[in-house]
Amino acid sequence: MVLAGKKVVVVGGSSGIGLATAQLAKSEGAEVVIASRNAERLKAAAAKLDVTAIPADVTSDESVAGLFKNCGSVDHVVVTAAQLRTGPFKTVAMDDVRATMESKFWGAWRVARAADIRAGGSLTLVTGYLSVRPRPGAAIVGAVNGALESLTRGLALELAPVRVNAVSPGTIDTPIRSGMPEAARRDMLTKTAASLPVGRVGEGDDIAKQILTFMTVGFATGSIVYIDGGALVV
Numbered sequence: 001m002v003l004a005g006k007k008v009v010v011v012g013g014s015s016g017i018g019l020a021t022a023q024l025a026k027s028e029g030a031e032v033v034i035a036s037r038n039a040e041r042l043k044a045a046a047a048k049l050d051v052t053a054i055p056a057d058v059t060s061d062e063s064v065a066g067l068f069k070n071c072g073s074v075d076h077v078v079v080t081a082a083q084l085r086t087g088p089f090k091t092v093a094m095d096d097v098r099a100t101m102e103s104k105f106w107g108a109w110r111v112a113r114a115a116d117i118r119a120g121g122s123l124t125l126v127t128g129y130l131s132v133r134p135r136p137g138a139a140i141v142g143a144v145n146g147a148l149e150s151l152t153r154g155l156a157l158e159l160a161p162v163r164v165n166a167v168s169p170g171t172i173d174t175p176i177r178s179g180m181p182e183a184a185r186r187d188m189l190t191k192t193a194a195s196l197p198v199g200r201v202g203e204g205d206d207i208a209k210q211i212l213t214f215m216t217v218g219f220a221t222g223s224i225v226y227i228d229g230g231a232l233v234v
């Protein structure tokens with residue numbers, strides 16, 4: 001139980017990578033708080049994991065401040081919250097690309113400012129491999145991920161002795177693609193799996209394990225780790 005006696009907050013913990021992280025942290029003995037917007041989904045996830053739920057929206061300064069006021073001092077904070085809106089560069093609406101920055105970049109920024117993390121504790125941000133392996137139609141997603149990686153390195157200096165790291169996932173099968181038609185989603189995941197050296201797409205737990213490593217390895221700060229099934233070497 002490597003997190004016994006530790007308090008962990010997962011912002012975005014009601015689904016996907018955040019949910020897997022909350023589950024792993026709980027199984028390692030941590031007191032866990034999960035936060036996200038949809039109160040019903042959050043409550044259901046918290047009840048299933050037997051953790052605390054605090055509704056919060058990372059696009060609001062007040063909401064994020066309220067979350068951490070409620071939490072008090074904590075040991076580890078993880079930010080997986082993001083709602084991405086993208087499209088072809090020349091035609092995507094400015095409102096959409098601004099909303100992507102607002103939730104994923106400024107959301108992480110707000111959390112980093114508001115959280116009271118104990119010395120030696122950690123903040124983990126979740127970026128994404130499009131920062132280094134761009135794809136047409138997703139320039140804003142690559143840009144926000146790259147900005148977060150830069151922020152990670154800056155905060156590792158400025159927030160020390162709190163440690164700040166980022167994990168950059170490849171394709172992970174989570175509800176993030178629930179808006180896609182099911183057949184297209186399955187087809188995309190099958191083709192991606194076949195293209196990767198590991199022969200499969202990722203699961204939330206693949207990324208949660210890396211996040212747990214960041215929490216527990218006291219020598220890790222300013223690190224960006226790509227967990228992508230080999231997507232960067234094919």
Ligand SMILES: NC(=O)c1ccc[n+]([C@@H]2O[C@H](COP(=O)([O-])OP(=O)(O)OC[C@H]3O[C@@H](n4cnc5c(N)ncnc54)[C@H](OP(=O)(O)O)[C@@H]3O)[C@@H](O)[C@H]2O)c1
Nearest residue numbers: 012014015016017036037038057058081082128172174176
């Ligand atoms: N899955 C992948 O293939 C993949 C690949 C690369 C990078 N990533 C990154 O990994 C992170 C997690 O993705 P995921 O796949 O786990 O997504 P997910 O299953 O859709 O989970 C996203 C979580 O964030 C919460 N959230 C969204 N907007 C929020 C807001 N404004 N305030 C508070 N909470 C908010 C959601 O709950 P509510 O909607 O109820 O708020 C949910 O709990 C994201 O940053 C994503 O870009 C994912």
